[in-house]
Amino acid sequence: MPSSYQQDSLQAMLGLFLGRQGISLPEHCRSKSASALSRFLNEYKWPTRQVIRAVRQAAIQQIMSQPRSGRRPTLQVIIDLTTLEKAGKFKEFQNLVRVYNGKRGLHVVMLYLVVGRWRVPWSFQVYRGKDTPTPTQLGLRLVRRLPKILIRHFKVLVLADTAFGNNEFVSRIHQLKHHILVGVCSTRKLADGRSIKHLHKRGQQVRLRGLKLTVYLSWYYLKRSNGKLEKRYILCTKALKASTMTWWGRRRWAIEGFFKTAKHRFGLHRFGQQTLLGVYRWVILSLAAYLLAHWVYLNAPEHPLPDWGDAAQKALELLLPLMTLLPMLAEIRRLQPLAKRYGIDINVTWCKI
Numbered sequence: 322m323p324s325s326y327q328q329d330s331l332q333a334m335l336g337l338f339l340g341r342q343g344i345s346l347p348e349h350c351r352s353k354s355a356s357a358l359s360r361f362l363n364e365y366k367w368p369t370r371q372v373i374r375a376v377r378q379a380a381i382q383q384i385m386s387q388p389r390s391g392r393r394p395t396l397q398v399i400i401d402l403t404t405l406e407k408a409g410k411f412k413e414f415q416n417l418v419r420v421y422n423g424k425r426g427l428h429v430v431m432l433y434l435v436v437g438r439w440r441v442p443w444s445f446q447v448y449r450g451k452d453t454p455t456p457t458q459l460g461l462r463l464v465r466r467l468p469k470i471l472i473r474h475f476k477v478l479v480l481a482d483t484a485f486g487n488n489e490f491v492s493r494i495h496q497l498k499h500h501i502l503v504g505v506c507s508t509r510k511l512a513d514g515r516s517i518k519h520l521h522k523r524g525q526q527v528r529l530r531g532l533k534l535t536v537y538l539s540w541y542y543l544k545r546s547n548g549k550l551e552k553r554y555i556l557c558t559k560a561l562k563a564s565t566m567t568w569w570g571r572r573r574w575a576i577e578g579f580f581k582t583a584k585h586r587f588g589l590h591r592f593g594q595q596t597l598l599g600v601y602r603w604v605i606l607s608l609a610a611y612l613l614a615h616w617v618y619l620n621a622p623e624h625p626l627p628d629w630g631d632a633a634q635k636a637l638e639l640l641l642p643l644m645t646l647l648p649m650l651a652e653i654r655r656l657q658p659l660a661k662r663y664g665i666d667i668n669v670t671w672c673k674i
Contacts, residue, residue, distance in 0.1 A: 330361035336644030338610030339637040345588025351648040363599035396475035397435040399576045400460040405590040432463040433576045480573040500559040524563030539566040586629045
């Protein structure tokens with residue numbers, strides 16, 4: 322078990338990630354020094370894997386506790402690659418911080434679970450570049466490691482974008498007895514040599530070149546930031562109506578909203594550690610903070626569109642109340658001389674109950 326000092330540092334880190342302003346850099350912590358948090362992340366020997374197991378066990382318990390009736394619900398397993406962009410030199414991470422698809426940083430393949438109202442960033446793998454497992458192979462590795470209890474209780478549907486739409490990924494997912502719905506390029510060839518863009522009927526059964534499976538193809542129009550509509554093709558190994566395929570195809574974009582929230586609200590991309598262990602722990606704690614805020618949001622009486630700043634603040638006050646009070650006490654201490662100058666005497670007494 323971590324020492325009491327390390328537990329205090331853990332609470333301080335989670336307090337940073339759950340801060341209302343979304344500022345998670347160690348130098349902004351009011352209860353611990355930046356150097357103490359750096360040692361906690363990079364040097365101290367505390368059970369990182371045990372923290373991961375505890376968070377995953379809690380996530381499974383929350384998901385399995387939901388009432389169900391009728392058919393087995395669908396577990397959406399969304400896979401995507403995101404870049405935690407970084408500038409500057411990182412001597413310790415020469416094989417990790419690199420340029421890929423025009424972006425420089427840490428390239429992470431994430432597996433994200435969606436079932437009902439629950440959203441769980443389950444696991445991730447870092448793409449290390451040429452001559453190492455590809456993002457597709459890393460995604461397959463993540464799917465294979467899904468807990469058996471989830472596979473037994475849910476129908477698994479793997480959702481991914483065009484980068485994962487190759488024959489190897491589709492075939493391997495099918496071998497795992499999961500269905501997959503994935504984006505495909507418009508230049509993809511059918512078995513008879515035509516391109517899929519020459520098809521005119523949505524949801525029809527087709528055979529793709531190099532793929533032994535019979536699949537179903539459809540498309541939908543995605544509105545881009547410039548207001549134009551972009552035609553997106555999707556492939557599915559399960560016989561579904563075209564409208565149903567389109568509905569599931571749009572569900573894949575849930576992970577993009579998660580990436581934006583995790584980066585800009587919970588500091589996922591703001592790691593500044595100088596060791597691989599420090600970066601790994603930073604990512605783990607950032608994702609854990611997201612889960613805590615998400616669970617608190619789900620337990621609210623009403624469920625409007627989430628205000629992640631408000632959800633994070635409520636999680637901080639509910640789960641780590643001391644981390645909410647310490648900054649206030651530090652500010653009072655700082656302002657005491659100014660208050661005395663104007664005849665105001667402030668005294669704070671801490672009664673341990």
